[in-house]
Amino acid sequence: MSLVRPEYPRPHFDRSHTWLSLNGSWHFTTDPAGTATPEELSHEDRAWSARITVPFAWETEASGLGVHWLEYGWYRRTITVPEEWSGRRVVLHFGAVHHSAVVWVNGTLVGEHEGGYTPFEFDVTDTLDGLSATVLVRVWAPVDKREIVHGKQRSIPRDDYDSCAFTPSSGIWQSVWLEARPATYVSALALTPSDTLDGIVAGVTAAGPSLSGARLTVSVDGGRPVTTELDDGSPTARVHLPIQNPRLWRPADPHLYTVTVTLESADGTDRVESQTGLRRVTVDGEHILLNGERLYVRGVLDQGYWPRTGLTAPDDQAFVTDLALAREAGFNLVRKHLKLEDPRFLYHADRLGMLVWAEPASTGVFTPASVARFEAQIEPMVHRDGNHPSVIIWGLYNEEWGLDWDVPGDPEKQVAVRRAYESLKNLDASRPVVDNSGWSHVATDIVDWHIYDETPAGWAAKVHALLTDRKPGFPVGLGPEMIVEKLLMADGGPSSGRPNLNSEFGGGWTSVDRGWNLRWQTLELRRHDDLSGYVWTELYDVEHEMAGVYAFDRSRKDGGGNAPDLVNADTVLLVDVDPRAPGRDLVVGGDRTVDVNVRISHHGISAIEAVVVPVWGSVLGDCDAAAVSRATDAISVADPVKVQPFLLSAPFRVIDRLPDDVPAARLHLLIVSAGEVIGRSYVDVGIDAYLDSSARVAT
Numbered sequence: 001m002s003l004v005r006p007e008y009p010r011p012h013f014d015r016s017h018t019w020l021s022l023n024g025s026w027h028f029t030t031d032p033a034g035t036a037t038p039e040e041l042s043h044e045d046r047a048w049s050a051r052i053t054v055p056f057a058w059e060t061e062a063s064g065l066g067v068h069w070l071e072y073g074w075y076r077r078t079i080t081v082p083e084e085w086s087g088r089r090v091v092l093h094f095g096a097v098h099h100s101a102v103v104w105v106n107g108t109l110v111g112e113h114e115g116g117y118t119p120f121e122f123d124v125t126d127t128l129d130g131l132s133a134t135v136l137v138r139v140w141a142p143v144d145k146r147e148i149v150h151g152k153q154r155s156i157p158r159d160d161y162d163s164c165a166f167t168p169s170s171g172i173w174q175s176v177w178l179e180a181r182p183a184t185y186v187s188a189l190a191l192t193p194s195d196t197l198d199g200i201v202a203g204v205t206a207a208g209p210s211l212s213g214a215r216l217t218v219s220v221d222g223g224r225p226v227t228t229e230l231d232d233g234s235p236t237a238r239v240h241l242p243i244q245n246p247r248l249w250r251p252a253d254p255h256l257y258t259v260t261v262t263l264e265s266a267d268g269t270d271r272v273e274s275q276t277g278l279r280r281v282t283v284d285g286e287h288i289l290l291n292g293e294r295l296y297v298r299g300v301l302d303q304g305y306w307p308r309t310g311l312t313a314p315d316d317q318a319f320v321t322d323l324a325l326a327r328e329a330g331f332n333l334v335r336k337h338l339k340l341e342d343p344r345f346l347y348h349a350d351r352l353g354m355l356v357w358a359e360p361a362s363t364g365v366f367t368p369a370s371v372a373r374f375e376a377q378i379e380p381m382v383h384r385d386g387n388h389p390s391v392i393i394w395g396l397y398n399e400e401w402g403l404d405w406d407v408p409g410d411p412e413k414q415v416a417v418r419r420a421y422e423s424l425k426n427l428d429a430s431r432p433v434v435d436n437s438g439w440s441h442v443a444t445d446i447v448d449w450h451i452y453d454e455t456p457a458g459w460a461a462k463v464h465a466l467l468t469d470r471k472p473g474f475p476v477g478l479g480p481e482m483i484v485e486k487l488l489m490a491d492g493g494p495s496s497g498r499p500n501l502n503s504e505f506g507g508g509w510t511s512v513d514r515g516w517n518l519r520w521q522t523l524e525l526r527r528h529d530d531l532s533g534y535v536w537t538e539l540y541d542v543e544h545e546m547a548g549v550y551a552f553d554r555s556r557k558d559g560g561g562n563a564p565d566l567v568n569a570d571t572v573l574l575v576d577v578d579p580r581a582p583g584r585d586l587v588v589g590g591d592r593t594v595d596v597n598v599r600i601s602h603h604g605i606s607a608i609e610a611v612v613v614p615v616w617g618s619v620l621g622d623c624d625a626a627a628v629s630r631a632t633d634a635i636s637v638a639d640p641v642k643v644q645p646f647l648l649s650a651p652f653r654v655i656d657r658l659p660d661d662v663p664a665a666r667l668h669l670l671i672v673s674a675g676e677v678i679g680r681s682y683v684d685v686g687i688d689a690y691l692d693s694s695a696r697v698a699t
Helices: 036-044 316-328 345-350 368-375 380-385 411-427 455-467 511-525 625-633
Strands: 019-021 022-032 050-054 072-080 089-094 099-105 108-114 118-121 131-140 176-181 185-193 197-207 215-220 226-229 237-243 257-265 268-276 281-284 285-291 294-297 295-302 333-336 355-358 392-400 433-437 447-452 473-478 483-486 500-506 532-535 571-577 584-588 595-603 606-617 641-642 652-657 664-673 674-686
Touching: 036 131, 072 089, 089 099, 089 447, 099 118, 108 118, 185 215, 185 268, 197 215, 197 257, 215 237, 226 237, 257 652, 295 316, 295 355, 295 500, 316 333, 316 345, 316 641, 333 532, 345 355, 345 380, 368 411, 380 392, 380 411, 392 411, 411 433, 433 447, 447 455, 455 473, 455 500, 455 511, 511 532, 511 571, 571 606, 571 664, 584 595, 595 606, 595 664, 595 674, 606 652, 606 674
Parallel strands: 295 333, 295 532, 333 355, 355 392, 392 433, 447 500, 500 532, 571 674, 584 674
Antiparallel strands: 019 176, 022 050, 022 072, 072 131, 089 118, 089 176, 099 108, 099 131, 185 197, 197 237, 215 226, 215 257, 257 268, 281 285, 285 294, 473 483, 571 595, 595 652, 606 641, 606 664, 664 674
């Protein structure tokens, strides 16, 4: 059998010089009533006839089972500890198990954990029988998930948001592994850039019986180490690591620094590594800044599901593929939606330069138990993922899910939202936090909102009402025939003074419709200079949800020739038309004249001078390269327009004529600066059939 997810699972806290993967085939047995005991199962070998492939959930095809609506399952595996680990502590790690796990080793209970998205570990040294052991794991994954954190996993009874929920992923769904370490060891490592971005501050925590006199050595990229001593009363140290000629982390240059921590004590030597980048995310009035420069978020929603494997990526390359697809479509940020993703995803986002909005899984109802479970994710999220420079926004609640849809009308729910926000900010004040994504904000660093509309005109009107008229609320569809008015701020007050971000949008029932709306709705947002960006829904289809730029298998869908990378570019062209329908953005009369105003939106770091060159092409094809060349050769006759960064240009006119003898064609509009095409848009032009009989369809 080939290795299953063989890569080291914890790159943010790397002890890979002494680890052993436990992924692969485990014995498995169902326990429908939840009444089995370890003692019973240890004497009934026939109960272990099934096998399951870890780390794939038991609902998935990849697990080898495909069992649905099972609440209790048991895993068993015999392990052999490497001989060279003799004299060290052996620790059993679980990346994530949904929802609750109880673990025995050689018949001894070693611990239990609740929370389907957070990691946990148990020191199993004292339970080993020489170098071998039998690991037994009992998992409870309730079908009624409303009071537990479960994100987009379907529940019975159903959540209020069941229409956009997917197949559950129960059981062990992230990697399982062993590590060896001394009895006194490094237990935590938090890395933050220095205030002046010329060094890294390493917060190191140690644990164990021999802390007094333990020697801690920390270095960055193999440079001069900083050494200090610990004592029993102070198991933590804060070490500043200066960096000569610092190189800042940014999407165009995602430079990473490796920090190495060595702890020497009477129990032996422990070594841990982690990576981070020098970058700063700040909020300045209505703008988000990255390293002091204005950042415009061009994001896409990523649910973190795969066809055969559910919440678990089929292999490490799958993360790289999804990040590459997002970049190819022109996005600079991924909003990992309602899921604490596998740490390998953030590792690749760091090194590839993709920005990330990270957020925990949601519950389904508002009760003391569900609120406590939701809040229990916050600290593990920050401790596990806080070193990643790619993470620039923390999210919390989403659309009042788990808050029963009434934050403005219930002070208790407002208290819960504010408490979650303050808890997260106390743990990490270096990133902006969104308290309740979509609407009904209580305490937030970014005012974000979700608007879905099937038409560019309807979409534009709603955006104008929020951003120009500054209306306090907007209509939200909570069902096929249920439209409610939602307040942007829970108290009905103004949303100004903080960045505004449209964090979910989209429209269209077919892939062609959605491609068309992706173009027009995204470009509409670029008319508003103070907006901080957007998040399109979504990167790929998931099961029944067909809203992706890509299909569930990550193949490219037919968007009607509407290339997403053109609208998600630094420099784009806005055309002042009210688009009619896919393939017929603009309908002209019998004289075939096209007469439109256009504007340039430029999000580069410096001003540009540009002209717009019209080139005709087919509706579904691209414009001919030779035609582009001829057009750019002729631009000397046009007066260039100067465009400042993040300021929409004044309108200027484009006049042309639909070619004879065709009922429709695509008018490509090229933005040319310094002899190069730096952006483009297009308008699909058709002749009014009522004004030109040649365009009528014969019957």
